[in-house]
Amino acid sequence: xxxxxxxxxxxxxxxxxxxxxxxxxxxxxxxxxxxxxxxxxxxxxxxxxxxxxxxxxxxxxxxxxxxxxxxxxxxxxxxxxxxxxxxxxxxxxxxxxxxxxxxxxxxxxxxxxxxxxxxxxxxxxxxxxxxxxxxxxxxxxxxxxxxxxxxxxxxxxxxxxxxxxxxxxxxxxxxxxxxxxxxxxxxxxxxxxxxxxxxxxxxxxxxxxxxxxxxxxxxxxxxxxxxxxxxxxxxxxxxxxxxxxxxxxxxxxxxxxxxxxxxxxxxxxxxxxxxxxxxxxxxxxxxxxxxxxxxxxxxxxxxxxxxxxxxxxxxxxxxxxxxxxxxxxxxxxxxxxxxxxxxxxxxxxxxxxxxxxxxxxxxxxxxxxxxxxxxxxxxxxxxxxxxx
Amino acid sequence: xxxxxxxxxxxxxxxxxxxxxxxxxxxxxxxxxxxxxxxxxxxxxxxxxxxxxxxxxxxxxxxxxxxxxxxxxxxxxxxxxxxxxxxxxxxxxxxxxxxxxxxxxxxxxxxxxxxxxxxxxxxxxxxxxxxxxxxxxxxxxxxxxxxxxxxxxxxxxxxxxxxxxxxxx
Amino acid sequence: xxxxxxxxxxxxxxxxxxxxxxxxxxxxxxxxxxxxxxxxxxxxxxxxxxxxxxxxxxxxxxxxxxxxxxxxxxxxxxxxxxxxxxxxxxxxxxxxxxxxxxxxxxxxxxxxxxxxxxxxxxxxxxxxxxxxxxxxxxxxxxxxxxxxxxxxxxxxxxxxxxxxxxxxxxxxxxxxxxxxxxxxxxxxxxxxxxxxxxxxxxxxxxxxxxxxxxxxxxxxxxxxxxxxxxxxxxxxxxxxxxxxxxxxxxxxxxxxxxxxxxxxxxxxxxxxxxxxxxxxxxxxxxxxxxxxxxxxxxxxxxxxxxxxxxxxxxxxxxxxxxxxxxxxxxxxxxxxxxxxxxxxxxxxx
Numbered sequence: 036x037x038x039x040x041x042x043x044x045x046x047x048x049x050x051x052x053x054x055x056x057x058x059x060x061x062x063x064x065x066x067x068x069x070x071x072x073x074x075x076x077x078x079x080x081x082x083x084x085x086x087x088x089x090x091x092x093x094x095x096x097x098x099x100x101x102x103x104x105x106x107x108x109x110x111x112x113x114x115x116x117x118x119x120x121x122x123x124x125x126x127x128x129x130x131x132x133x134x135x136x137x138x139x140x141x142x143x144x145x146x147x148x149x150x151x152x153x154x155x156x157x158x159x160x161x162x163x164x165x166x167x168x169x170x171x172x173x174x175x176x177x178x179x180x181x182x183x184x185x186x187x188x189x190x191x192x193x194x195x196x197x198x199x200x201x202x203x204x205x206x207x208x209x210x211x212x213x214x215x216x217x218x219x220x221x222x223x224x225x226x227x228x229x230x231x232x233x234x235x236x237x238x239x240x241x242x243x244x245x246x247x248x249x250x251x252x253x254x255x256x257x258x259x260x261x262x263x264x265x266x267x268x269x270x271x272x273x274x275x276x277x278x279x280x281x282x283x284x285x286x287x288x289x290x291x292x293x294x295x296x297x298x299x300x301x302x303x304x305x306x307x308x309x310x311x312x313x314x315x316x317x318x319x320x321x322x323x324x325x326x327x328x329x330x331x332x333x334x335x336x337x338x339x340x341x342x343x344x345x346x347x348x349x350x351x352x353x354x355x356x357x358x359x360x361x362x363x364x365x366x367x368x369x370x371x372x373x374x375x376x377x378x379x380x381x382x383x384x385x386x387x388x389x390x391x392x393x394x395x396x397x398x399x400x401x402x403x404x405x406x407x408x409x410x411x412x413x414x415x416x417x418x419x420x421x422x423x
Numbered sequence: 424x425x426x427x428x429x430x431x432x433x434x435x436x437x438x439x440x441x442x443x444x445x446x447x448x449x450x451x452x453x454x455x456x457x458x459x460x461x462x463x464x465x466x467x468x469x470x471x472x473x474x475x476x477x478x479x480x481x482x483x484x485x486x487x488x489x490x491x492x493x494x495x496x497x498x499x500x501x502x503x504x505x506x507x508x509x510x511x512x513x514x515x516x517x518x519x520x521x522x523x524x525x526x527x528x529x530x531x532x533x534x535x536x537x538x539x540x541x542x543x544x545x546x547x548x549x550x551x552x553x554x555x556x557x558x559x560x561x562x563x564x565x566x567x568x569x570x571x572x573x574x575x576x577x578x579x580x581x582x583x584x585x586x587x588x589x590x591x592x
Numbered sequence: 593x594x595x596x597x598x599x600x601x602x603x604x605x606x607x608x609x610x611x612x613x614x615x616x617x618x619x620x621x622x623x624x625x626x627x628x629x630x631x632x633x634x635x636x637x638x639x640x641x642x643x644x645x646x647x648x649x650x651x652x653x654x655x656x657x658x659x660x661x662x663x664x665x666x667x668x669x670x671x672x673x674x675x676x677x678x679x680x681x682x683x684x685x686x687x688x689x690x691x692x693x694x695x696x697x698x699x700x701x702x703x704x705x706x707x708x709x710x711x712x713x714x715x716x717x718x719x720x721x722x723x724x725x726x727x728x729x730x731x732x733x734x735x736x737x738x739x740x741x742x743x744x745x746x747x748x749x750x751x752x753x754x755x756x757x758x759x760x761x762x763x764x765x766x767x768x769x770x771x772x773x774x775x776x777x778x779x780x781x782x783x784x785x786x787x788x789x790x791x792x793x794x795x796x797x798x799x800x801x802x803x804x805x806x807x808x809x810x811x812x813x814x815x816x817x818x819x820x821x822x823x824x825x826x827x828x829x830x831x832x833x834x835x836x837x838x839x840x841x842x843x844x845x846x847x848x849x850x851x852x853x854x855x856x857x858x859x860x861x862x863x864x865x866x867x868x869x870x871x872x873x874x875x876x877x878x879x880x881x882x883x884x885x886x887x888x889x890x891x892x893x894x895x896x897x898x899x900x901x902x903x904x905x906x907x908x909x910x911x912x913x914x915x916x917x918x919x920x921x922x923x924x925x926x927x928x929x930x931x932x933x934x935x936x937x938x939x940x941x
Contacts, residue, residue, distance in 0.1 A: 088614045089607045092626040128453065160472045160551055167476040170484025174456065177491055181449055193495060196488055203484070220551055350607040351600060406597075 039063070063155035067144045074337075075296045076106035082345045089349035116285040124282065125182040132179035132279075133287040136294030139172040143301035146222050150314050150329040154223055161222040162214060165305055166207055169260055172298055173199040176262075176269065179291065180279035191278025194356065195269035198259055201360055202266070205367035206256025209249040212371075212378040213240055213309045222305075226313035239312040244395035245377045248402075250310040252371050254343075257302035259363070261295060264348040268356055303340035304333075311336050366405055373401050427468055435461025448494045456487045473551050638748055641715035643695045644704055646737045647744050655738060656712035659688040660895025660922050663704035663713055671697035672704060676896075684896045691737060695721055696730040709921045710897075711755050717747050813868065870926055882938050883910035889930035891922035912940065 039059040080102060084094030095102035120129055146161040148154035158164050173196055180192020214220055217228035231238030240246030259266035270278035280291045307313060316332030319325045354362065377394045384390035438458030445451050459482040466475030558566045613623035627634045644663075648655040659676040677689035704713050716739070723729035745752040807815065868876075870889065877888040887906035894901045898919035900908060908914035909931065917931040 085611065088611045091610055091614060091623055093624070093628070125447075125449075128449070158472060160476050163473065163476045163480070163551075167479035167484065170480055170488075173488060174483065177488070178453070181495070189495070193492075196492060200485070200488055346604065346607065346611075349611075350603045 063145075067141060067155060071141075071144055071297060071300060072293065074300060075293060076110070078296055078300065078341055079109070079292075080105050081341075082348070085342070085345045086349045089346075110289065113289040114286055118285040118287060119282075121184055121282050123184040125184070128178050128182035129282075130287075132175050132182060133283065133290035133294070135178065136172065136175035136291050137297065138294075139168045139175075140294045140297035140301060142168045143298065144304065147301065147304040147308060148222050148226055148313055149333045150326045151319065152223065153326065153330070157221060157223055160220045162210055162220050162225070162305075162309070165301075166203070166210070169298065169302070170199070170203060172260075172294065175291075175294065176279045179283065183279070183282035185282050187275040187277075188279050188281045190275045191269045191281070194275075195262060195279055198262070198266065198269060198359060201363040202256045202259035202367075205252050205363060205371040206260060208368070208371035208375060209252035209256065210309060212245055212249045212374045215375065215378045215382065216240065216243075216246075222308050222313070225309055226315060229312045229315055239310065239315070241310040241312075243381070244391060244398050245374050245381055246310055248370065248374050248377075248398050250306070252367055252374065253306055253310065255367065257299075257306055258344065258347070259359075261299040261302055263295075263299055263344060265351040265354050266359070267353060268359060271353055299344060300337070300341060303344065304337055306340055307333065307336040311340075361409075366409055370398075370401065370405060373398070428465075431461055431464045431468060435465070448497070449491070452487060452490050452494060455490070456483055459483050459487065473554055636717050638750060640717045641700060641702060642717055642719045643698055643700060643715070643721065643732070644693060644702075644713050644737070645716040645739045646691065646734070647712055647714055647741050648738050649741050652735075652738045652740075655687060656710050657688055657691065658686045658710055658712070658895050658897055659684075659691075660710070660891075660893045660897065662707050662709070662891070662893055662895070662922055665893070666703050666707045668701060668703060669697045669699050671695070671699075676894075684894075684901070686896050688734060691734040693732045693737060694730060695732055696726070709924060711759060714744055714748070714751075714755075813872070870930055874930075881910075882934070882940075883907050885934050886910055886931060889923070889934060890920045890927050893922050895922055897921040909935070 039062055080095065083105070084096075084102065087094030095105045098104040098108045120126060143165055145156045146154065146158055146165055154161075176195040176199075177192045180188040180190075180195065183189075213225060217225040219225060219228070229238045229240055241250045255266075258264075262269050268274070268278075270280065275281075280288055283291055313336075314329035314333040316328065316335075319329040319332065321328065377397055380397075381387075381390050381394050384393065435458055438454045438456075438461055441454035442451050442458055445454060459478065462482075463475045463478040466472075466478055610623060617623040646655055646657050659674050661674050661676075664670075664672040664674045671694040673690065673692040673694075674688050675690035677685040677687050679685055700715070702715050705715055721730075741752070741756070745756075873888040874885070877885045880888075883906045886909050887902055890902050890906065892902045898905045898921075900914075905914065905919065909917065917935065918928045920927045920931075
């Protein structure tokens with residue numbers, strides 16, 4: 036926002052004072068509400084096609100060439116569907132829930148930088164803001180589930196709340212490690228902290244042992260936070276129909292989907308920013324076109340994260356409800372706390388090559404021990420009552 | 424700035440009033456969340472970004488969700504079975520207490536000269552780094568005491584939960 | 593080497609292989625199994641079937657169907673409707689004027705194919721029959737139903753070859769018989785043992801109800817019909833002979849010159865009822881004159897394959913003007929045998 040203001044302030048010298056400010060505010064907003072929903076629309080298409088290929092079939096390929104008009108068709112279909120509100124539903128809350136589902140997801144994009152200096156709002160509390168906002172998204176799930184007066188919706192809502200609250204802890208702690216290393220909560224500063232010695236790739240936090248662990252922890256947390264497979268138990272079809280949005284149809288359902296996907300995309304964007312070097316990549320310092328190259332790198336990485344999400348969705352089975360909490364509290368939480376300590380160690384060790392080895396050894400050992408403990412605790416010999 | 428202040432204040436007060444007057448418990452909590460949001464907006468308005476974000480994270484993300492969880496496990500969510508009277512003797516006593524507390528706080532704030540000297544200008548932003556340095560500098564003892572208190576609460580919760588698990592077995 | 597989460601990565605490898613493999617699958621359908629239906633159709637197995645069609649040899653005029661109405665009678669859901677063609681004088685033409693199949697009713701059971709003695713009706717495998725109308729559009733008329741023998745050979749080569757061989761053998765036999773006329777003596781089995789894999793008409797008399805079962809004669813007859821119809825009780829079939837006599841008047845188009853019921857012996861005719869076995873029919877005509885007995889032995893469909901209607905054929909045999917006892921095609925070998933037996937009993941052979 037500031038960058039745009041500085042850029043265009045000169046052009047409007049004779050005009051009213053508020054005009055450049057209004058434009059500087061309007062451009063990022065239009066960008067967020069224009070570009071990211073488009074990415075959402077085509078994410079659904081890519082997801083359906085990729086899942087299809089994973090499952091040995093074509094995806095949608097009937098609406099337009101390669102199905103490129105499929106999102107449009109889906110949208111039109113959802114728009115024209117009847118909006119059904121259950122008779123006993125709490126009407127106002129039922130109406131409010133899908134609206135609230137979208138707001139936090141859109142707000143998340145406010146702190147995702149797409150090029151040097153180009154971030155919708157450069158908050159000095161950037162990452163904290165993201166966590167605060169993403170927590171609020173659980174409210175929509177709860178409201179939708181509760182207002183529907185449907186036991187499956189309520190179960191879905193309770194699952195959603197429990198899951199989001201649990202997985203937020205390791206996710207935030209994983210981000211704390213990054214904040215410690217970067218020395219700032221601002222997303223622009225975090226990206227800048229990932230350059231090293233003039234190289235745009237080597238400094239990515241994901242290439243540090245603690246950064247890799249943090250990346251995995253954060254990605255898992257982000258997946259759970261946006262209720263995507265394998266953490267989609269709030270809307271597990273085989274168990275509770277569609278969870279909190281069972282009683283939603285038409286455009287309200289579409290809004291829920293929009294909110295969910297936007298949250299997943301925003302989380303992917305934040306993951307890229309924090310661990311994969313954000314917009315960093317070769318060629319971002321070239322005059323004039325460097326900014327575009329940076330944006331290209333950012334969206335490329337964003338796409339890769341989205342594809343990884345889809346790939347995981349196509350492969351892994353859903354986590355069982357009783358294993359979900361245990362995994363968050365017994366595996367992810369100790370690991371993330373240890374990770375914070377390891378970042379401190381990394382910070383105070385002068386020789387980074389040695390530090391790399393030591394931290395990798397500590398984290399690897401911790402992983403092995405945790406794996407042993409959790410394997411000993413979880414895997415029991417199954418007994419079958421009738422089959423034996 | 425004044426318009427923003429009055430609008431946000433109005434929403435905040437409305438949320439607070441609804442939270443205590445609505446009959447449906449879930450509606451009450453949702454109004455309470457509106458109130459929390461209003462408070463957070465006030466913080467943002469005062470350029471206390473960090474406190475505002477923490478307000479959302481803690482009060483909406485944790486406290487309100489906890490209350491919702493508790494409500495979901497209760498019956499009589501709609502409040503129809505309880506006493507229908509809202510304005511009663513207790514209400515007047517409560518209002519009196521609230522008014523006294525509010526008067527006391529405003530008196531204390533007005534009496535304290537620090538409040539005047541520290542009143543932030545419109546451009547003064549509370550930096551996160553300053554808050555962090557404050558925590559591990561001047562106010563390290565209260566900070567650590569708070570940490571010990573919370574840890575004790577956490578351990579206590581685990582102990583109680585373990586007791587229940589043992590009883591169930 | 594095992595570590596926690598190894599299986600997750602193995603799974604990812606499998607899905608990645610499938611994902612990439614689908615882009616290099618050139619028609620082998622190992623990785624990409626979808627048939628994109630309207631453009632691509634999966635090959636049908638030879639024994640797949642949809643709805644019946646009528647076979648003709650050469651030109652559509654040379655259809656094999658003789659409008660014998662056996663299929664119409666046997667059809668469990670009663671979806672076939674046949675009217676025999678007649679010339680201006682009203683002489684039966686041994687071919688249908690109307691042959692309708694209501695495919696909204698047809699349950700694709702293939703019973704019509706199995707009962708047809710003329711190999712005229714066969715199961716198609718064309719499943720794209722959807723129409724916009726619910727009623728008239730779903731009724732197939734004679735022109736829609738007629739398909740060539742070549743088509744039949746194309747969709748079901750094995751079965752069609754067997755049928756062709758059988759028909760050829762029959763034709764040769766007939767030709768031989770035609771030369772050695774009047775060889776009324778010992779009319780052996782009219783048709784060579786069919787090489788077709790299909791079973792012949794289900795012998796109705798095979799299902800027997802124990803003698804000591806507590807049923808009245810009427811119930812017994814109904815039960816026999818019910819059992820032999822495969823549990824599908826349909827109007828007109830599987831009821832007592834008396835009821836049959838009453839319902840014959842209700843068949844869609846009663847033949848106007850059909851022998852009046854007044855000529856029938858007590859109990860009425862015809863007894864052609866899939867529920868009534870040969871022995872039961874014989875029981876009903878124990879006291880009847882020879883012509884009635886002979887008629888009872890026939891299939892009584894008035895199919896005119898013999899050149900008469902059933903009453904006429906029976907009368908001709910009884911009167912001695914017709915000596916060939918193997919002309920009743922619908923009745924097959926059983927009828928021929930019984931006719932010979934009856935003639936021997938009557939001392940006319």
